[in-house]
Amino acid sequence: EDKVVQSPLSLVVHEGDTVTLNCSYEVTNFRSLLWYKQEKKAPTFLFMLTSSGIEKKSGRLSSILDKKELSSILNITATQTGDSAIYLCAVISTSGTYKYIFGTGTRLKVLA
Amino acid sequence: NAGVTQTPKFRILKIGQSMTLQCTQDMNHNYMYWYRQDPGMGLKLIYYSVGAGITDKGEVPNGYNVSRSTTEDFPLRLELAAPSQTSVYFCASSPEHPPLHFGNGTRLTVT
Numbered sequence: 479e480d481k482v483v484q485s486p487l488s489l490v491v492h493e494g495d496t497v498t499l500n501c502s503y504e505v506t507n508f509r510s511l512l513w514y515k516q517e518k519k520a521p522t523f524l525f526m527l528t529s530s531g532i533e534k535k536s537g538r539l540s541s542i543l544d545k546k547e548l549s550s551i552l553n554i555t556a557t558q559t560g561d562s563a564i565y566l567c568a569v570i571s572t573s574g575t576y577k578y579i580f581g582t583g584t585r586l587k588v589l590a
Numbered sequence: 591n592a593g594v595t596q597t598p599k600f601r602i603l604k605i606g607q608s609m610t611l612q613c614t615q616d617m618n619h620n621y622m623y624w625y626r627q628d629p630g631m632g633l634k635l636i637y638y639s640v641g642a643g644i645t646d647k648g649e650v651p652n653g654y655n656v657s658r659s660t661t662e663d664f665p666l667r668l669e670l671a672a673p674s675q676t677s678v679y680f681c682a683s684s685p686e687h688p689p690l691h692f693g694n695g696t697r698l699t700v701t
Contacts, residue, residue, distance in 0.1 A: 487630070512689055520594075520680065520692035521633075566632065570688060577648070578623070578690055582632035 480505040484581035501567030502549040596693035613681030622664040
């Protein structure tokens with residue numbers, strides 16, 4: 479059974495701290511891994527990582543895919559209260575159908 | 591620039607009632623999905639569709655039905671509501687490549 483596991487489940491930090499969120503996966507026919515940020519409503523897309531693009535960076539956020547370890551990390555440096563959200567990891571598997579498999583998410587709270 | 595639109599935003603149902611959650615997208619995406627999100631449980635796939643007239647079950651389809659008569663619309667039907675269906679429901683769409691684009695969700699309570 480395809481599975482995506484995120485850790486930690488929740489995290490509380492202070493503004494200015496650096497955080498690392500983890501995502502590991504067991505899927506057949508891995509295609510790509512995506513990170514989403516979910517505040518109050520719909521998840522919004524952050525990054526997509528594939529075999530040909532294993533590192534992405536946008537401002538204070540960066541992500542790396544480790545295909546050998548079947549995992550990815552999302553780093554946020556100099557955290558701000560606006561980074562408080564649930565961060566979701568999803569893996570696309572093409573085993574028979576085109577499906578996104580989501581992890582449980584990491585709830586991040588940044589204190590002022 | 592509407593994207594994926596879900597209605598209603600909130601709904602309270604009594605056990606045994608039925609309802610339809612509406613989802614429409616204006617991006618001409620072929621792929622559409624319904625997810626439910628329970629606290630601490632991530633997103634679970636209920637049903638998905640790869641084009642008009644084609645639907646398939648996801649991980650948790652029991653108690654739900656879908657149809658896809660047009661590219662734009664992908665309604666989710668609950669026939670006999672149960673407390674276990676209390677959740678937040680997200681509709682999403684994508685073209686043939688990622689990422690998924692989500693609607694703002696429908697919060698459903700069954701009492």
